[in-house]
Amino acid sequence: MTTVVRRFLLPLAVALSAAIGAGALSELPRTLITVLPGELFAETIEGTATASDGDSLRIGNNRVRILGIDAPELAQSCGESDEPTACGRAARDHLARLIDGRVVSCIVEDRDRYDRLVAQCAADGRDLGDAMVEAGMAVDYERYSHGFYAEAEARARAAGVGIWSDVFVDPEDWRARQRQRGRWKRSVARSAAINRTTGGE
Known part of the structure; x- marks a missing residue:
């Protein structure tokens, strides 16, 4: 289903x-x-929460990934390379403001590979996924949302708010680039180690 x-x-x-x-x-x-x-x-968890990044939070000992959205990673920057903005931290800070002092309720639907609960969450009745996407602080993660937040994304894009105010790399693509860069660095390190062992240049 x-x-x-x-x-x-x-x-x-x-x-x-x-x-x-x-x-x-x-x-x-x-x-x-x-x-x-x-x-x-379906399991529901509820309580005060803290923002881990733009699409995940903690309620007590529970780590929760908000279902259906994808926010810039904490280390991710957006905009032109000469004047980048810390959009990853901005997304986390926006989520923190949305949940500050409010009771957060999450309907758990799954568990991801990082052992986080995957859930649809609301603060005082406001869907956090919808709020983050509409503010331009996250994108509709269509693979998992099935387009549930597509209209909110369209409104953010049209208004030019958040990440839509400048150029940005889709969070999923940014993670893929980071993984590729990590593999390249490990390959270079292995080659250097082999060269040191064999006396090569």
Whole structure:
């Protein structure tokens, strides 16, 4: 089941609960009754949070990756090379302001390879993913959002806010370049070590 469908189904838990209380369960479509139960038990975590970067946060001991968005990495800069802006730190600071003093609630959907919870999160009822993308502090991570934040990204792009105010490298592409650079550096180091061992230049 896709992320978008899961987001659509979870609010129906409220309707189902109300129907059960009113004795109207038999009036709900049979397919709805069949599909909903597995979705109703999605894990939810809640509490005060701190921003780790522009698309992840901590609630207590839980590390959470916000579902469906991709923000510039902390070390990433944007804009022209002669006058870059620290867009990665700006994204983290914006998320910090969004959650400051507020209760953050996250519906957990998965766990990533870094053992972080992947979740849709809200602060005082405001979808944090939507808020970050609309402010131009993150992009719609279409591979995982299935376009859920595409409209918010279009509004940010049209308004020229955040990273859309200048040139920037997509965060996913930036990470790929960093990995490639790391592999190149390791290759150079290995070659240098071999040269030292063999007496080569």
